[in-house]
């Protein structure tokens with residue numbers, strides 16, 4: 001039975017599958033939206049975003065990423081998800097290849113397929129903290145490669161590329177001028193251990209005119225429901241993306257855009273305070289998971305996910321006699337026995353692992369980890 005069905009049947013399910021901060025949107029941002037409604041900012045806006053929001057995005061990209069853009073190089077969309085979708089639809093010709101490091105965010109390969117392209121998966125390893133090497137990348141590049149999708153910090157692993165690692169990947173891309181980079185920076189502000197976030201175009205300016213920076217307010221400001229994301233990149237690509245948006249969904253919500261101006265221009269306290277809370281939760285979850293026999297969990301540097309291995313439990317039997325053979329079996333057992341919902345790694349292109357989101361309160365997480373530990377102790 002699925003988690004939602006068990007929940008509907010009255011079971012006390014703890015879901016660790018969520019992909020959004022559990023905090024509320026900061027008050028100043030909510031107030032900006034209320035103000036916008038009162039002022040009558042309730043009509044269609046320019047398809048690719050209001051002038052005020054584009055200005056706020058441009059100063060954010062300069063202030064935080066040292067990247068310069070003009071308004072014609074920015075497109076605001078209904079979430080970062082729509083930015084990625086628009087970009088792929090606008091650029092992919094039949095059979096064009098898109099390199100996607102695994103474990104990956106589930107939507108990337110499906111969007112590439114929808115756009116008529118071919119996803120080319122590059123595997124990474126737990127030993128290398130789920131990051132690909134320049135050699136891994138180079139081996140997958142062909143004359144048909146259109147894009148490399150780079151998501152750091154990553155969903156589902158929380159992996160973050162260091163500046164040196166990004167430079168090494170950039171060197172490969174400099175040698176392959178036909179490849180564009182889609183830098184999905186949506187978890188930019190969820191980076192821990194005093195690491196500094198960098199965008200690949202900041203590290204290697206030669207890549208800027210073929211990089212699409214994808215970002216948004218969803219994860220950084222607890223604004224997932226407001227649906228605002230943006231892309232910054234070469235004018236020709238941005239124009240094509242805006243055209244697709246114009247004939248599909250038109251402008252994103254006028255009210256959410258006004259709120260996003262405040263998110264980007266207003267006080268940034270929320271970013272710093274939420275980061276501290278997430279880091280403490282990460283430490284607790286990683287520690288509790290590593291105390292369980294058969295589970296191994298790396299300490300990721302970002303996002304709000306951990307991606308532990310459950311391979312050490314394969315071959316063991318559940319109390320009802322079923323053998324755990326893979327991560328799907330493990331997730332099903334944990335749901336059935338511990339009433340905890342986790343996402344099996346196979347959904348992200350990585351068998352033998354599972355994803356836990358720690359965007360939940362400490363008590364909630366402690367309870368969930370204890371339940372998983374008890375369920376694992378019953379395996380033999």
Ligand SMILES: Cc1ncc(COP(=O)(O)O)c(C=O)c1O
Pocket residue numbers: 019078079080081082105151154155184186216217218224228229
């Ligand atoms: C890696 C990644 N990119 C993009 C998105 C989409 O974000 P948005 O809510 O802005 O559409 C998500 C959301 O889960 C994500 O995890």
